[in-house]
Amino acid sequence: MKAPSSSVEGLLAITDDETGIAPLLANKLKAHGIQAEVVRSVPNHASGVVFLGGLRSLTTESEALAVNYEAFAAAKSVAQQLTDRGGLFVTVQNTCGSFGLRGMELQQAWTSGLTGLAKTAALEWPKATVKAIDLEMAGLTKEQAADTIMAELLLGGPEVEVGLRVNEQRVTVHPEPASLSKSKSKRVIKQKGVIIVTGGARGVTAAALQALAETASLRFVLLGRTALTEEPEMFKHANTEAELRQILFDLYQSDGKNITPRELSTRVQAILANREIKETLHTLKQLGSHASYYAVDIQDQQALAHTLSEVRREWGQITGIIHGAGVLADKKIADKTPESFDLVFRTKVQGLRNLLAVTQQDPLDLLVLFSSIAARLGNIGQCDYAMANEILNKIAVVQASQRGADCIVKSFNWGAWDGGMVTPSLRTHFTNRGVNLIPIEQGARAFVDELLFGDREQIEVVITGDRVGQGIWGDRYELSANRYELSQSAYSNA
Secondary structure, eight states, rough: OOOOOGGGOOOOOEEEEEHHHHHHHHHHHHHHTEEEEEEESSOOOSSSSEEEEEOOOOSSSHHHHHHHHHHHHHHHOOOHHHHHOOEEEEEESSSSTTTTTTOOHHHTTOOOOOOHHHHHHHHHHHSSSEEEEEOOOTOOOHHHHHHHHHHHHHHHSSEEEEEEOSSSSEEEEEEOOOOOOSOOOOOOOOTEEEEESSTTTSSSHHHOOOOHHTSSEHHOOOOOOSSOOOOOOGGGTOOOOHHHHHHHHHHHHHOOOOHHHHHHHHHHHHHHHHHHHHHHHHHHHHTTOOOEEEEEOOHHHHHHHHHHHHHHHHHHHHEHHHEEEOOOOOOOTTTOOHHHHHHHHHHHHHHHHHHHTTTTTSSSOOOEEEEEHHHHHOOOOOOHHHHHHHHHHHHHHHHHHHHHHEEEEEEEEOOOOOTTOOOOOHHHHHTTTTTTOOOOOHHHHHHHHHHHSOOOOEEEEEOTTTTGTSSSSOEEEEEEEEEEEOSSSHHHEE
């Protein structure tokens, strides 16, 4: 079997971890005939990258999040080179050698987007060798850390995700099929709880809320960027997007004004969004829950804090968070701009960070994050989305540990739903690939079942629609860490 390092025929750029591991690793690799150099920024002619930013000593969440941006920049620098000619791309982080499945510190969890980047890069660069290493640093000297990384680079197997633990165990992560057992005692969603929901007024999150409202009378506070407005009378009898477009076009024509197709689409989508939000509020109230909507950007922590202060004055302390907000801007790493990366990544991650910050004093008994299967598997064009959602997964694990048994904490790695962000063209794409989508009603029921019957120790779950066509709502997977002894024979047989 070829070692990962055999993919490098030119410069192997090692980014500086600022703790002294990078120069030790570079010197050790040079002794094996590899042109390794420590760099501050990765040159685009490099044949390989070992990104050590995830080993940096971090004191703030902001520093930890910045590591993800640095890793994206490093990947983008060599994306074209590794696409065309192949090479090596390796990220190294310290989430306790098991990608957070066996515990980690909160600061470390914010760096865990690195694995989402690596898994996406592996799909986009089929000629390259890509690996995400999780190195448990507890008790390791810098020399030992460099030796352990070098051993994986020289002898490691084909796995994209590899955890290296101080007890000389080599860990790989696998989703394992696991069904829910409804024979055990059901967890309780407290009646009249005040639940903050992002992205919940529309799409699949709204469907999940409606299923939840059927199990408990709750107080839903839906947050979104769309400001609710009164719909002009002229639009009220238009039931389709095409009808709305025609009315708007005719209106502009009669006023002697021009409107671009993009502007027309934006206006129409705003009308449809208003309708969907109002319909969600109506449905939740019909099901016996209270529901209100606030137009607020969750990226603005001050505005968010002000909104939640209003909520507390009206309904009392907040008892739950469901974070479903997200946006997509799909492009391969080579073509993705820093601005589009930031938009996708920040919506998920900074949104969660702000929500946790402004509810520190609230007695949360429900914390639910809508992640994506892209975090588990990577997805072409979605490195930002995969990275952000992988961070959500790991923050959920830390939060569950900190909050204890009285708080239901789940991170749902959803497969594609038959709705929401899945447009008709994307639906056709999935169908052609043989991917079954999760029907809205079955997915919403799976959401509630997981909250009520899911093992409280199993925080990250993967739910797909692979078997929906056979009359089952979908496949459910739990993550486990399979361990191998760290030895040369284990490496050569990996």
